[in-house]
Amino acid sequence: MKRLYVLMIFFFAQGQFFAQEQVKISLEDVLIRVQESNTSIKLSEQDAKMAKYDYRFSNSIYLPQIAVSHTGMATTNPLMAFGSKLNQEVLTQADFNPALLNDPDEIKNYATVVSVQQPLINLDGFYQRKAAKTTMEAKELQAMRTRDYLDFEAQKAYGQLQLAHRAVAVLQKAYEAANANLNMAQNSYDQGLLQKADLLEVKVRVTEVSDQLKTARSNVQNASDYLAFLMNEQGNVVYEPSEELVPDNLDENMHVSLENRADVKAMDLVSEAYKANMRADNMTFLPRLNAFASYEMYDDQIFQADAKGYIVGASLSWDVFKGSQRFAKAGKSKTNYEKAKQEYEQYVAKSTMELQRTKRMVEDAQSRLQTSKLAMEQSEESLRIRTNRFGEGLEKTTDLLMAEATYAEKQLAYYQTIFEYNQAQSLLTFLTKE
Structure with missing residues (x-):
């Protein structure tokens, strides 16, 4: 009887559990x-x-794709030095001296460039x-x-x-x-x-x-x-x-x-x-046509723009x-x-x-x-x-x-x-x- 009573309590508790859940x-x-x-x-x-x-x-x-960059550099490379002066619009008659052309002093150049690329076809x-x-x-x-x-x-x-x-x-x-x-x-x-x-x-x-x-x-x-x-x-x-x-x-x-x-x-x-x-x-298999443009500013001082220039063009590639x-x-x-x-x-x-x-x-x-x-x-x-x-x-x-x-x-x-x-x-x- 005791065992039966325990089983009855167990099943009753189990039923209550399910009811609550x-x-x-x-x-x-x-x-x-x-x-x-x-x-x-x-x-x-x-x-x-x-x-x-x-x-x-x-x-x-x-x-279009638009990009802005600011680049700074210092160089004694003859070609880069001459080109930097040319971009800065500070080139003088004395800069054509072969000695300076071949062995230039250090030149600093800062360039700010805004470029645009526009797909056309x-x-x-x-x-x-x-x-x-x-x-x-x-x-x-x-x-x-x-x-x-x-x-x-x-x-x-x-x-x-x-x-x-x-x-x-x-x-x-x-x-x-x-x-x-x-x-x-x-x-x-x-x-x-x-x-x-x-x-x-x-x-x-x-x-x-x-x-x-x-x-x-x-x-x-x-x-x-x-x-x-x-x-x-x-x-x-x-x-x-x-x-x-x-x-x-x-x-x-x-x-x-x-x-x-x-x-x-x-x-x-x-x-x-x-x-x-x-x-x-x-x-x-067909060619592509894209336009491009850039606006460039140069100086020997950071974030300055004494010299300016632009490039506009189109590219047909195949x-x-x-x-x-x-x-x-x-x-x-x-x-x-x-x-x-x-x-x-x-x-x-x-x-x-x-x-x-x-x-x-x-x-x-x-x-x-x-x-x-x-x-x-x-x-x-x-x-x-x-x-x-x-x-x-x-x-x-x-x-x-x-x-x-x-x-x-x-x-x-x-x-x-x-x-x-x-x-x-x-x-x-x-x-x-x-």
Whole structure:
């Protein structure tokens, strides 16, 4: 008795612990928290930001580059000394003395230079900018699709939580029923109306249901852990859904063009980016035109500017032949473009197949729903009849245990079918969301 009392206290304390740790949560709250805090969403947005900065980096093909420098030096190098005096505009007739030209005194020179470089025609840069812009748009669409996917995943996780709690409720009732049957069997055995083998069979059934109940509670914890992971929340919390597991209503008007779906459009844009890169590599065979200018100030004193001058010009450059580098790079970029096109076509074909398969999944789950419900109701009625007959000694123990196990099995199967039906609909919504 003392041992039994200790076990009762232990299980009661464990029940209180779970009750204290349970937190009710709705599907709407889950969806909001996932969208606000999920790490995968944040990572996809960071990828989109990096692509945006890559696009901004390509502004360099239009905007000038401006630099300012101030340089100081002292030299006795004949050429540098003569040039420094010339830049400072202090050259005199005496400086042409060969002795001074060949062996000058130390000259100090301070130069302040403001230089500007302005790209004019760089055709490869134009296409590189287009590729960067297309990549940025693709990353933004991928981030949108990640949000859509996490919506679907959150709904699936919430459904798993609902199913796990439902399984606990079903098995808890099955456990109570098995214990009630054990009490009746024990009374019948004590009165000599039941064999020991039948009593042991009932005890085995109680143990089996107890093990199943323990597994179901573990599944509740597992579902709660995954839900917390999706919401990026810490702590050992057992979530309890505030909404019952019931069949969702199907939107019959789900018509979509796959080409308008975010992930498919992103794949198309990736292909366009490769195309732009291919054209950019082909444009490297053409010359480039750039303008340049500089304003220069010289003096023999720091931060002074007694002598000034400027340079303005344009540069037309053409790399006629650089080994086989450009040919190889152009060939590789063309291959990448062809590969991207094939990947896009494959992705559309696969997405179409998945969409058709999901539609059939919804129809199949819908047809199984009513069947599983009827099977559950029939097994419930059968268990009720056999329980009454067993209490009157008119039913075999094995038949009662089989009816009890069948009812629990049909209940779990019914709720599993609801879960599969709801998940099929969620997947269909995800696959048809533009």
